[in-house]
Amino acid sequence: MIEVGVIMGSDSDWPVMRLAAEALDEFGVGYEVRVVSAHRTPHLMLDYAGDAVARGLKVIIAGAGGAAHLPGMVASATPLPVIGVPVPLKYLDGLDSLMSIVQMPAGIPVATVSIGGARNAGLLAVRILAATDPALLAKVRDFQESLRAMVAEKDAALSASLVAPE
């Protein structure tokens, strides 16, 4: 079952956006990947956003670089939650993408993650779905526990590597 749409303004965004897909894979969440651009394919973008609910999508992750209008425009044309990923480009280090995505006008929310933060976008989509899916929620809890265990392990290894004071 495809529940998440992972879309991006260009295939050149894929090296960043694949991190969202990998996170969804880890949790067994079904998704599709599409190149959709508000600037280059405005009619496709409106069709994609307009059909998303009928096609069974629950969350859309939209990544774009530069003048990144895709996440906000998709959010304006669908009632689904939209997570925006600012993709860093050669110039301006992704600050342009961040500013383009994060400062939405009141009424049209986009949940913006950090610059290049596609993994967190995938994990946030999982959490949104998990709110109404007890089995997925249990997986999120297990994942959180694995993070806690990882930190505890690193903490113990660091402590053990330090020379004890006289």
Ligand SMILES: Nc1c(C(=O)O)ncn1[C@@H]1O[C@H](COP(=O)(O)O)[C@@H](O)[C@H]1O
């Ligand atoms: N920001 C947008 C939009 C949009 O917002 O509609 N469409 C493409 N782009 C971005 O242009 C950058 C360069 O694209 P190319 O590499 O194809 O020239 C990409 O990061 C893409 O997300």
